[in-house]
Amino acid sequence: MLKSNLLNTFLILIILITPISSGFAISSENIKKSSYIENLDTCESHIIEGVPYVGQTNLYCCQASLTMILKYYDINTTLEEVLYYIGAGYSIGYTYNRLLLIPFYELSYNKDDMEFLSLIYGLSAEFYHPKIIIEPISWQIYWEKIKQYINRDIPIQTSIDMGTIPYYKDKCPHMTLALHSIVIVGYDENKDIVYYNDPGTAVFTNSEDGTYANMSIETLRKAAHRAFFEMKLPLVKKYRIWAYEKVTDPLPKEKALELAHKRNIQRMKGDKYSYDKDCRKPYREFGINALERFKRDLESINPTILTISYKISNITGFFNFYPFASMPKIEKGIYVEKLNISQFLIKNGNLSSNCMHDAILIKQEAQYWKHLSQLHSDLYTAIHTNNILKAIQLSKTILDKMINVIDVIISIEKLLINDTKI
Numbered sequence: 001m002l003k004s005n006l007l008n009t010f011l012i013l014i015i016l017i018t019p020i021s022s023g024f025a026i027s028s029e030n031i032k033k034s035s036y037i038e039n040l041d042t043c044e045s046h047i048i049e050g051v052p053y054v055g056q057t058n059l060y061c062c063q064a065s066l067t068m069i070l071k072y073y074d075i076n077t078t079l080e081e082v083l084y085y086i087g088a089g090y091s092i093g094y095t096y097n098r099l100l101l102i103p104f105y106e107l108s109y110n111k112d113d114m115e116f117l118s119l120i121y122g123l124s125a126e127f128y129h130p131k132i133i134i135e136p137i138s139w140q141i142y143w144e145k146i147k148q149y150i151n152r153d154i155p156i157q158t159s160i161d162m163g164t165i166p167y168y169k170d171k172c173p174h175m176t177l178a179l180h181s182i183v184i185v186g187y188d189e190n191k192d193i194v195y196y197n198d199p200g201t202a203v204f205t206n207s208e209d210g211t212y213a214n215m216s217i218e219t220l221r222k223a224a225h226r227a228f229f230e231m232k233l234p235l236v237k238k239y240r241i242w243a244y245e246k247v248t249d250p251l252p253k254e255k256a257l258e259l260a261h262k263r264n265i266q267r268m269k270g271d272k273y274s275y276d277k278d279c280r281k282p283y284r285e286f287g288i289n290a291l292e293r294f295k296r297d298l299e300s301i302n303p304t305i306l307t308i309s310y311k312i313s314n315i316t317g318f319f320n321f322y323p324f325a326s327m328p329k330i331e332k333g334i335y336v337e338k339l340n341i342s343q344f345l346i347k348n349g350n351l352s353s354n355c356m357h358d359a360i361l362i363k364q365e366a367q368y369w370k371h372l373s374q375l376h377s378d379l380y381t382a383i384h385t386n387n388i389l390k391a392i393q394l395s396k397t398i399l400d401k402m403i404n405v406i407d408v409i410i411s412i413e414k415l416l417i418n419d420t421k422i
Contacts, residue, residue, distance in 0.1 A: 045186075048072075051212075054067045059333065061181040063079060066242070069244050073123075080341070083341065083344075086113040089341030089362055090265070090268045091264075091268075091275070091286075092287060094283060095283050110276030111276060120256045120260070121246075122247055122248035122250045123244045123245060125242065128145060129237050129240045129241065130239050139225065143217075145241060154245060156184040156242070158183075158239075160181075161227050162178040167201070167204065171204050180200055181199070182196045182199070185197055192218070193214045194217055194219075194220045195212050196212075196213055257352045258352065269287055270285065270290065272286050287413075288413050292410060298402055328377045329373075331369050334366075335369040335370040342359045346359045365409055376402070382398060
């Protein structure tokens with residue numbers, strides 16, 4: 001009897017799982033035939049005219065994509081303004097363990113941030129991804145959603161994997177998964193083409209390559225399918241869309257700056273609830289609290305253990321133990337972000353007394369982040385190129401200098417927080 005029940009249960013599970021499994025097994029060729037290639041006589045096409053191009057820096061593809069959409073709606077803004085409104089230059093998170101010490105700064109493009117920007121700019125916003133995760137159904141839902149918006153002359157921001165786009169593959173042949181944002185501005189199913197603006201070409205090739213560029217619909221499917229923005233097995237979220245419509249006039253600049261500054265200072269204070277909930281998952285500390293925790297972790301590092309561990313791992317090749325490998329690049333990024341925000345604040349100094357006050361201090365802070373980046377590079381060189389005794393001596397001196405620099409950064413941020421006029 002028990003064996004019979006177990007057998008029946010097993011058969012029921014097989015029946016339930018088989019349709020789902022076969023759904024995942026459908027090839028891209030079958031997807032092509034079922035979704036758009038087979039019905040060429042009923043295919044549609046539409047191109048939105050006048051979506052301007054905005055290039056990104058090394059980061060900020062999402063914010064640059066949004067800036068294109070704002071400019072399309074004749075909203076007077078810049079990428080730098082968008083970055084300031086959502087906390088760039090004021091926001092930092094920190095994740096830490098014994099092997100990895102990383103402060104991270106691009107924490108300003110999630111749902112809460114976009115809702116705040118929608119308030120500033122007079123927009124309604126939809127953040128969408130298919131709830132069904134079975135292929136090809138999820139792709140078809142996503143594709144139909146895009147067409148509905150494009151047909152209404154609403155440009156669509158979407159996530160893709162850069163590694164599937166030909167000009168990125170040529171420039172970076174070893175690129176694997178790299179999340180990126182583009183703006184879809186049109187499509188032609190008869191020609192099997194999607195038209196889009198890509199902010200990344202301003203960095204990788206040139207602006208012209210990313211202005212009303214085109215790729216096949218199948219390339220978009222692969223690129224969007226690989227762009228996982230949340231992975232909680234067995235559910236993998238992908239095919240993400242941001243859609244914005246203009247519903248009213250933007251807030252006056254003075255009011256927008258006031259609201260953004262109040263929010264930015266809360267972030268700098270370390271109020272985790274001023275960050276999007278998606279940021280609160282991977283990072284343990286925020287704002288000035290993150291800097292103080294980073295300083296304490298640096299103080300706890302033993303130069304002897306750090307040097308010997310690195311030397312052994314480097315000789316054996318078993319595990320490259322070096323907790324600061326990515327730090328020079330990250331700190332250089334923080335320097336650039338803070339420098340750019342300070343320049344934005346100087347340009348808008350006549351609109352708010354907070355602008356000039358913050359601009360001076362953030363510009364000073366930027367220079368210390370640049371110095372910290374160089375010290376981290378010096379630390380690696382000292383450990384990597386010297387014998388153990390010399391490396392230990394040098395690393396201790398450099399770590400002490402790094403701690404002193406972080407102390408100065410913390411003191412500057414305390415001035416920003418305490419002197420602010422809210």
